[in-house]
Amino acid sequence: xxxxxxxxxGNKDLKDLLGGKGANLAEMTNLGLPVPPGFTITTEACRxxxxxxxxxxxxxxxxxTHLGALEGRMGRRLGQADDPLLxxxxxxxxxxxxxMMETVLNIGLNDESVHGxxxxxGGNERFAWDSYRxxxxxxxxxxxxxxxxxxxxxxxxxKNGRGDLDLDAAELRGLVETFKGIVxxxxxxxxxxxxxxxxxxxxxxxxESWNAPRAILYRRQERIPADLGTAVNVCTMVFGNCGMDxxxxxxxxxxxxxxxxxxxxxxxxNAQGEDVVAGIRNTMSLQDLEGIDKNSYxxxxxxxxxxxxxxxxxxxxxxxxxxxxxxxxxxxxxxxTAGAAFRIAVQLVDQGLIDLDEAVNRVTGDQLAQLMFPxxxxxxxxxxxxxxxxASPGAAVGKAVFSSExxxxxxxxxxxxxxxxxxxxxxxxxxxxxxxGVLTSRGGKTSHAAVVARGMGKTCVCGAEELxxxxxxRRFTAPGGVExxxxxxxxxxxxxxEVFLGEVPVVASPVVxxxxxxxxxxxxxxxAVHRVMTHADSLRRLAVRANAxxxxxxxxxxxxxxxxxxxxxxxxxxxxxxxxLVEDLVLADADDERERALAALExxxxxxxxxxxxxxxxxxxxxxxxxxxLHEFLPDYTELSVKVALAGDRAEAKDRRLLAAVKxxxxxxxxxxxxxxxxxxxIPGLFAMQVRAIAEAAKEVPGTRAEIMIxxxxxxxxxxxxxxxxxxxxxxxxxEALVGTMIEVPRAALTAGQIAEAAEFFSFxxxxxxxxxxxxxxxxxxxxxxxxxxxxxxxGVSPFETLDRDGVGRLVRxxxxxxxxTRPDLKLGICGEHGGDPESIHFCHEAGLxxxxxxxxxxxxxxxxxxxxxx
Ligand code: ADP
Ligand code: MG
Ligand code: MG
Numbered sequence: 001x002x003x004x005x006x007x008x009x010g011n012k013d014l015k016d017l018l019g020g021k022g023a024n025l026a027e028m029t030n031l032g033l034p035v036p037p038g039f040t041i042t043t044e045a046c047r048x049x050x051x052x053x054x055x056x057x058x059x060x061x062x063x064x065t066h067l068g069a070l071e072g073r074m075g076r077r078l079g080q081a082d083d084p085l086l087x088x089x090x091x092x093x094x095x096x097x098x099x100m101m102e103t104v105l106n107i108g109l110n111d112e113s114v115h116g117x118x119x120x121x122g123g124n125e126r127f128a129w130d131s132y133r134x135x136x137x138x139x140x141x142x143x144x145x146x147x148x149x150x151x152x153x154x155x156x157x158x159k160n161g162r163g164d165l166d167l168d169a170a171e172l173r174g175l176v177e178t179f180k181g182i183v184x185x186x187x188x189x190x191x192x193x194x195x196x197x198x199x200x201x202x203x204x205x206x207x208e209s210w211n212a213p214r215a216i217l218y219r220r221q222e223r224i225p226a227d228l229g230t231a232v233n234v235c236t237m238v239f240g241n242c243g244m245d246x247x248x249x250x251x252x253x254x255x256x257x258x259x260x261x262x263x264x265x266x267x268x269x270n271a272q273g274e275d276v277v278a279g280i281r282n283t284m285s286l287q288d289l290e291g292i293d294k295n296s297y298x299x300x301x302x303x304x305x306x307x308x309x310x311x312x313x314x315x316x317x318x319x320x321x322x323x324x325x326x327x328x329x330x331x332x333x334x335x336x337t338a339g340a341a342f343r344i345a346v347q348l349v350d351q352g353l354i355d356l357d358e359a360v361n362r363v364t365g366d367q368l369a370q371l372m373f374p375x376x377x378x379x380x381x382x383x384x385x386x387x388x389x390x391a392s393p394g395a396a397v398g399k400a401v402f403s404s405e406x407x408x409x410x411x412x413x414x415x416x417x418x419x420x421x422x423x424x425x426x427x428x429x430x431x432x433x434x435x436x437g438v439l440t441s442r443g444g445k446t447s448h449a450a451v452v453a454r455g456m457g458k459t460c461v462c463g464a465e466e467l468x469x470x471x472x473x474r475r476f477t478a479p480g481g482v483e484x485x486x487x488x489x490x491x492x493x494x495x496x497x498e499v500f501l502g503e504v505p506v507v508a509s510p511v512v513x514x515x516x517x518x519x520x521x522x523x524x525x526x527x528a529v530h531r532v533m534t535h536a537d538s539l540r541r542l543a544v545r546a547n548a549x550x551x552x553x554x555x556x557x558x559x560x561x562x563x564x565x566x567x568x569x570x571x572x573x574x575x576x577x578x579x580x581l582v583e584d585l586v587l588a589d590a591d592d593e594r595e596r597a598l599a600a601l602e603x604x605x606x607x608x609x610x611x612x613x614x615x616x617x618x619x620x621x622x623x624x625x626x627x628x629x630l631h632e633f634l635p636d637y638t639e640l641s642v643k644v645a646l647a648g649d650r651a652e653a654k655d656r657r658l659l660a661a662v663k664x665x666x667x668x669x670x671x672x673x674x675x676x677x678x679x680x681x682x683i684p685g686l687f688a689m690q691v692r693a694i695a696e697a698a699k700e701v702p703g704t705r706a707e708i709m710i711x712x713x714x715x716x717x718x719x720x721x722x723x724x725x726x727x728x729x730x731x732x733x734x735x736e737a738l739v740g741t742m743i744e745v746p747r748a749a750l751t752a753g754q755i756a757e758a759a760e761f762f763s764f765x766x767x768x769x770x771x772x773x774x775x776x777x778x779x780x781x782x783x784x785x786x787x788x789x790x791x792x793x794x795x796g797v798s799p800f801e802t803l804d805r806d807g808v809g810r811l812v813r814x815x816x817x818x819x820x821x822t823r824p825d826l827k828l829g830i831c832g833e834h835g836g837d838p839e840s841i842h843f844c845h846e847a848g849l850x851x852x853x854x855x856x857x858x859x860x861x862x863x864x865x866x867x868x869x870x871x
Contacts, residue, residue, distance in 0.1 A: 003045040004062040006069070007038050007235075012311075017042045019231030021092025024331050031310060033303055033328050037073060038087065038235035039066040041203065043094065046229035049207045063203070067234070074236060079108035079195025082116045086131075086237040089202035091209055093230040096332060098451045099426045100218045101209040101230055102142040104202045105273050106135040106237060110193040114176075127242040129172035134241075134272060136179040136191055139198065143205040146186045154178045164280060165270060199234070206232045214426045220790065221433055221456065223797060238327040240320040241272040245293065248276050248320045250446045251286050251300070253308045256316070256336040256454065257390055257445065259343030263287050263301075265317075266444045272320075279423045279442040296326040307331055312353040313362070314344055316446075335454050337393050338367035339525050346528040356535040361871055363532055365838040365861035370394070370457050371529065372515075372857065374506040376493050383501040385478040385490075388439070388464030390497040391450035396437025396459035397491045397503050400484050402474045404431025411435065418490055420476055422469045424449040432458065437492045439499060441467040441476070459494035467499075515560045515860055533860065536867025537561070542844060543851035544862045545622075547831060549573070551611035557856040561863050564620035565612070566763065566853020567709075567831035570690060571628050573608050574601075582633040585686075586665070587657050598689040605690060609697035609706075618703040622763060622831075622853075624742070625690050625722075627711040629675045630683075631665040634658065671768075671777065676712025680722050691726045695733035706737040709763060714747040716754040723758050740827070743815050744768035752815035756822035763853070764812055766832030766840075770799050773808050800833065803840035813847050829853055838865040845869035 010018045010026030018026065022040035029035045041063065048056035071077045076085040086108040091101035109117065109132045118128035137155075141148040158175055159167065167175070183191045192198050209215060210230045219226055240248035251265030265286035268276045276283055290297040300319060303326075307315045316334035320327050336344065345359035354362070376382075376395045398416035401407045404427065407419045411434035419435040421428060423442045432438055432452060437459035440449045444463055453460030469476040474486040482501065484490060491504040513519035514526045545566030546557030554565060574582050581600050588594035612621060640659050644651045667673035680687035691708060698704040708726060713719045723739050730737055741758075743749050744765030752762070771778050778800055786798055795804070803809055812830075819826045829851040834840035836858030844852050845866060854862050 001042075001044060002062075003042050003056065003059045004066045005040050005042065006066060007035060007040070010040060015094045016228075017044065017231070019043060019092035019094055019233075020096055020332050021090060021330055022231045022233050025233060025235070027310075028307075028328050028331060031306065033306075034326060035328050036236035036238050037070060038233060039070065040092075041232040041234070043229040043231045046207045046210060046231065047227070049204070050210065050229060055204070060200075063199075063234075067199075070234075070236065078199065079110060079113045080116065081112040083120060084108050084113035084116045084195075086117070087199070088233075088235045088237055089199065089206060090233040090235060091206045091230045092233055093210070093224075094228050095222070095224045096335070097215060097218050097222075097224070099448050100215040101212065102206050103273070104135070104138045104142060104205070106131045107139075107198045107202055108195040108237075109135050110191075110195065113195070121239075121242050124242055125169035126167075126172060127239065129169050129176055130167075130241055131239070131272070133172055133175045133179055136176065136183065139202065140179065140183050140186070140191075142209070143201050144183065144187055146182065150182050150186070151179060154182065203232050203234075206230060214429050217429055217433075221429075225796070226793065235329070238320050238322045238325075238329075239272065240268075240322060241270055242323065244269050245324050246320075246322050247271055248273065249283075249286060249289070249318075250276055251304065251317045251319065252314060252334055252446075253304045253317070254314045254340070254344060256314065256334055256340055257393070259314070259336065259340035259347060261347075264445070266446055277443070277447055279447065283444060293321060293324060296321050296324060299326050303328065309353065312348060312358075314340070335451065337454055338370035338457065339393060341367050342371070342528040342532055343525060346531050349531075356531070357539070357871055360532055360536050360539065360864070360867050363864070364868075365841075365865040366457070368511075368529070368864050369858075369861050371511040371525070372509055372860070374512075375495065375509055376491065376500075377505045377507045382491075382504045384498055385480075385482050385484075385501050386464050386466045386499050388441075388461040388467075388497045388499065389445055389450070390493075390495055391445055391447075391462040392438075392453040392458060392460035393495040394437065394457075394459030395491070395493055395495075395504070395506050396435075397489065397506075398436045399487050400439075400476070400490050401431075401435070401486055402469070402471045402476075404428045404434075406474075406486065407431035407434045418492060420467075420469060420484075420490075421449070421471065423447060424452070432456070437461075437494065439464060439467075439490070439492050441465060441469045453494075459492060461492045461494055461497050461499060464497075464499060516556070517559050533561075533863060536864045538867075539870045540845075540863065540866035541870050542841070542849065542866040544859055544866060545620075545829065545851050545853040546856050546859055547835070547853055548612070548856060550608075551615045553856050554612050554615035557859060558616065558619070560856055560859040562619075562856070562859050563851070564622070564705075565616060566622050566829050566835070566851060568612060568621060568623045570605070570624060570626050571632075573605060574626070574633055578604060579633055582630070583654075583658060585683075586630055586634065586661050587654070591684075594683075594685060598685050602689050602693050605693035606697045609694055610700055613697055613701035613704040613706070616704075618705060620705040620707055622707040622709050622740075622761075622829075623690075623694055624709040624711050625687050626679060627676050629665070629667060629670045629673055630679065631662060631667070631670070634662050634665070637662050637666065671771065677710050677718045677722060678712065680710070681718065687722055688725055688729060691729045692733070694737065695730055695735040698735045698737065699733060706735075707761060708737055708739045709761075710739070710741045711765070712745060712768070713741040713743075713755065713759075714745040714751075716751065716758050719755060719758045738827075742768075742831070743812075744772070746772055746811060749811035749815040753818035753822050756819040756826055759819075759826070760823075761827035761829070762815065762819055764815070764828075764830040764832065764849075766803055766808060766812070766830055766834045767800070769811065769832070770804065770808050773811060774799060774804075802837050803832075803834045803843050805843055809843055809847070812843075816847055816849065836862055838868075841865040842869040 007029040012027035015023045018040045076083045088105045090103040114132045137151045140146040240246045247269040249267035266283035313333045318330035345362045348354045398418040401417045420439045440462045491500040543563045545564040546562040547567040548554045549569045585597035738760040740761030742765040828849045831853040835852040836854030
């Protein structure tokens, strides 16, 4: 295979092979933008390297050929003593993993070529030694695995309180000697002087960085597959550190927080590479570049517009200016907040760059879910201690902690924490995941904290410069003598950048208020959501129903757009005060006692159903007859035995009988025991009472479309018994209702063709179906071994979260197909947790189901994803 592509050979669609960075460098090159020449080594070479532990055969030769061509074109050889070509070696995977892997700049410098570089730059010694010390520092840390602190400390000591620009050539030259000493001491060898050796080692290190612990953690968090590998980009160096007419910057074509068009970015004069995000000096805003270097600024604006029109989306950009000449070093379709995603999609439609289908495609259910998070109440009484930058929206409250380790520790104990740092770096990732929110005192909207938090959808305030953060003392101070120590509660608002002392109460988001119908579309975000949702509704084939078992949830579900109830559980109606009646039912040992108990329950059930039918006003309502084992309604065995024992002879007769019943009903494995349809067949009159209550309620609410659903059926015979009885009751009442079943036992799926003889609809109960297909008890396995399974890659995500297509999904498809063969108009739905999960909704669409049902709050998400699935 071909392992190396020149930037002129690739394009943006080759991300699998060239990584995002390489593919987009090629795209920009071919658009005629000023990109320093270079080439990309493919992800395939990386995969081979990681599998074999050695460079694949032929790769070195191919690299040599491309390097030779680059040298020819530039008219200088890599590291040539009197006139060196220098390159950067940059990682770049298919999916952006900010700061997770390695980049080394200034490859090709050594004790000779450093003089050649100075000469190239018109005798600029300072610049040459600055570049050399950067090489040793980056190479030592990332390629040779030396603790970066050693270099940082030596650097700090030399600066002695001065800024990096205050060091002169002689001092930087001395620093190079110190750094070389560190390398010698740490590795036992001299810093590698051979430019080709440097290049080879750096390429290998980038390959290996794919499996660095923080990269693995990031991928797991972001659900990026572990086996993609990274590409390596070898790119001719251009220099932002050779004077004040040079510099480096990052920019967005729009505000990634709001989506508004304008000039967003940071620029740092006389600096290289990551300086701008590392917070070594305060950056200036991109707008200020106009005053310093109008030519470069204007060209950058033209390029940004060109990129937006070309990618038809928000782009982020990394650039460098070398002596007044602009160079483009990276672009990609930029990460953005959930709100910006909706706004931008609609703005692009209005600009005529994309159509509404594409707009629906560009936003996700997860983003919509984020917009439904609550916000802080605008209340006069809250104590604002400072304001930083609104880096990633949301409202987070928690105890301040000052290290990643502490964040992980406290979060594991179930505490809400806010991670507070001067700035974050990739080592803080675990703490950022554990925290409710992140607060930093340095860095802009493009800092590590901001970029990573936005990617994770985590609330973040960054660059709160008034705060003095002391990680060592685990405290920070704010203006006015405010002190916050570890454990003190703070609240941070990622939408405004505000930081508050103590716990600030939260209120509903405007998007939720819009769905609730209580807010007009005057808000720009709400208008964007409205347009996207309206179009998604027009696209989707799947109907969306709600899981709701009271009038309040039913009403909310309708406001959120539910087209019916897909799962109304009846067991919740047996709790609270009514437990006593269920106890009477369980204790009844004569027919008349049992009938009395059921008769007492019936009017209560009927009243419940009336409310729900009224709330749904003619939309279909699927009611599941009682499902859980009866002992769930009885007192706890241990508590009851203690009570009876303590009372001794004076124990009430009912308690004694209850105790005996609890003992009798105890099951080793209740999920596989006496529940669902089995209860209906064993306890005479129970299901009949429920069906009667439904029928009587339906009579009182004209237009009702009730669907009676029998749980846990595994054989058509079970269903037939219940159905016969139900049909009679319905006929007597003169009420029409469908009778159907859940498909949640594997046998039901396997015999769906027979079951459909009796069932008028199927609803896939994918929680139980997943448990029983895998043989996993959901309540037990998640804590016991799921994280190990995720590590081992047995599955990429819990099958309880996202429907397992290969196993459970196969049963669903089979049952759908065979059921419809028996009964072509068989209605098919899903009512497990999966009904609100985006990936699973796409599966349901493909499998030809008629509807998904999910909790009321997930309904907008399901509507959107059902629309996206239809594209
Ligand atoms: P990341 O993936 O972390 O963004 P990059 O490979 O983009 O890493 O490198 C980080 C920074 O290093 C770039 O933004 C750019 O400023 C600088 N850099 C990389 N290659 C070059 C180069 N050839 N010339 C000048 N600067 C470079
Ligand atoms: Mg980097
Ligand atoms: Mg970059």
